[in-house]
Amino acid sequence: xxxxxxxxxxxxxxxxxxxxxxxxxxxxxxxxxxxxxxxxxxxxxxxxxxxxxxxxxxxxxxxxxxxxxxxxxxxxxxxxxxxxxxxxxxxxxxxxxxxxxxxxx
Amino acid sequence: xxxxxxxxxxxxxxxxxxxxxxxxxxxxxxxxxxxxxxxxxxxxxxxxxxxxxxxxxxxxxxxxxxxxxxxxxxxxxxxxxxxxxxxxxxxxxxxxxxxxxxxxxxxxxxxxxxxxxxxxxxxxxxxxxxxxxxxxxxxxxxxxxxxxxxxxxxxxxxxxxxxxxxxxxxx
Numbered sequence: 001x002x003x004x005x006x007x008x009x010x011x012x013x014x015x016x017x018x019x020x021x022x023x024x025x026x027x028x029x030x031x032x033x034x035x036x037x038x039x040x041x042x043x044x045x046x047x048x049x050x051x052x053x054x055x056x057x058x059x060x061x062x063x064x065x066x067x068x069x070x071x072x073x074x075x076x077x078x079x080x081x082x083x084x085x086x087x088x089x090x091x092x093x094x095x096x097x098x099x100x101x102x103x104x105x
Numbered sequence: 106x107x108x109x110x111x112x113x114x115x116x117x118x119x120x121x122x123x124x125x126x127x128x129x130x131x132x133x134x135x136x137x138x139x140x141x142x143x144x145x146x147x148x149x150x151x152x153x154x155x156x157x158x159x160x161x162x163x164x165x166x167x168x169x170x171x172x173x174x175x176x177x178x179x180x181x182x183x184x185x186x187x188x189x190x191x192x193x194x195x196x197x198x199x200x201x202x203x204x205x206x207x208x209x210x211x212x213x214x215x216x217x218x219x220x221x222x223x224x225x226x227x228x229x230x231x232x233x234x235x236x237x238x239x240x241x242x243x244x245x246x247x248x249x250x251x252x253x254x255x256x257x258x259x260x261x262x263x264x265x266x267x268x269x270x271x272x273x274x275x276x
Contacts, residue, residue, distance in 0.1 A: 065216050066140070067226060077229035086142035104137055105217055 007032040025097030050096040115144040115271035123152035125165040131276045132223045139230040150237035157251045167204040169195030224254040235259045
């Protein structure tokens with residue numbers, strides 16, 4: 001485990017830069033991680049998706065799948081790929097302060 | 106000093122067989138490639154085309170004959186994985202239907218979409234679906250027989266052109 005300077009605070013991250021404690025997350029941290037992932041600025045629409053992912057994570061212990069977010073009309077798959085280009089599930093989970101997604105779908 | 110291997114940027118998958126378990130791996134691998142930010146396409150040829158035909162894509166079956174590894178499915182019936190499944194048993198009418206039903210249930214539990222939904226998810230993710238021209242001619246099919254997710258019908262040469270720079274994977 002290493003530490004990292006993000007948005008003026010020091011946070012614990014794993015080898016790939018995912019926060020190890022999702023409870024320290026806030027919007028400033030999210031914006032700082034998003035910039036590292038090439039997403040700037042973080043829009044309200046991004047934040048809606050991130051908040052849903054965090055809520056699911058707190059309820060079920062895992063981040064929701066792309067399929068689930070599409071089926072529940074949270075965000076259509078096409079839009080999700082446009083919001084988080086180049087690896088939506090992984091990038092969105094990282095910016096949401098959650099661990100690396102474990103699913104294959 | 107060994108150099109860091111170059112990450113994979115593009116994959117082209119080929120599906121040439123048409124049972125349920127022949128089609129799923131390519132969809133999982135192709136969709137997974139898009140999730141990792143790679144370019145991905147799937148080329149359906151020969152019996153693989155069944156997954157793209159509107160009239161058949163919902164009724165792909167698990168083959169229960171000639172598969173010496175059918176014992177792998179036994180835990181779905183709460184039986185040991187070592188229990189043999191003789192191929193003659195698989196030939197009894199209804200057994201393939203039952204195995205297909207069981208497999209589909211198991212997949213839904215694992216949040217794996219049906220074939221038509223998976224094709225939609227893959228193309229929404231930016232993946233491309235191609236059909237093989239030669240196989241279309243052989244099976245007397247036209248583009249109208251195929252689902253909307255098919256972007257083009259390609260010759261082998263065109264498939265290779267589109268696959269420039271890709272890792273080609275035959276499933």
